[in-house]
Amino acid sequence: MPTGSSLSMAHGSLPLSYTFFFYVFGLIAVVSAILFVTRKSPVAAALWLVNTMFNLAALYVMLDAQFIGAIQVLVYAGAIMVVFLFVIMLLNLGHADATTDIKGLGTKLLAVAVGIALLAEVMTVMRGHTIGQITLPQGYAATQIMQSGAVAPISSVLFTQYLVAFEITSVLLLAAVVGAVILAKRKDNAA
C-alpha cells in the first residue's frame, strides 16, 4: 500500500513533515545507540538497541523499503535481540558490575577520538564521491511500489539474479544451526 510520503515523493517534492519525521526517527535512533553503548547493565543496553532497531525500521519505511522495514522488526528486533536477552538471562549476566570496561578517562577519550576520526573519514569519503551517472529518477522506487507492491520488486530480483546466493544462504543457515548445537552442547553428553 502506498503511504502518503511515497505518493508525494512520486511527484518529485518532499513535504516538510517527511523531512521532519526522518530527522526525528534518525535522532531517536542515534540517541538510543549512544544510551545503548553507555549503559552498564546488559539488559538495559539490549533494550536500547531494540529501540534503535525499531527507529531504523521506521527509516527504512520512509526510504520506500517497506518489506525490509517489516523484516527488520521481525528478524532483528524480534528474533536476534530475543536470543541476546535469552543468553544474558541464561548465563545470569544481568548484574551491572559483572564485567570491567576499560578503565581510565584517557583510554576512553582515545576510543571516542578514534570514533570521531572514523566518522570524519566516512563523511569525507561520502562527500568526495558523487556516483551520479546511474541514478534512478526521483520517486522511481515509490512508483514501482505503487504499481506492483512492496515485495514484488525485491522478490523478482532475489529469485532470478541472486538465486544462487539465495540458495547458498540456506546452506549457511544449516551450518550455523549445526555449529550452534555442537558448540553449546555439553562435552560429557557427546560421544
Add this chain to the structure above:
Amino acid sequence: MLPEAMFFSAVLFAIGVVGVLTRRNAIIVFMCVELMLNAVNLSFVAFAQSYGVAGQVFVFFVMTVAAAEAAVGLAILIALFRHRQTIDLEHINILKG
C-alpha cells in the same frame, strides 16, 4: 534523503566502533557489531532508493548472515562461560602469547 540517511548511517557505525573499543562485556561487544551491521543496512536501503532494488536484496543477505553470526557467536559465548565462568574479555586471554 540520501545525504541524511548516509549521515545517520555513519554516526551509528561510529557509535558501534566506539562501543567495541570501550566495552569489555562480550555480549555487548556482539551487540555493537549488530549495530554496525544495521548502520550499513541503512546506507544500503538509502542507496537502493536511487540505484535500484539490489541494495534491498543485499540487506536481506546481511540480515541472514547476522542471524547466523548471532547464533554461532552466542553458542561460543555459552561454551566459553561454561569453561571460564566469565564473559569479560579482559579475562579471556588464553590465546595471548
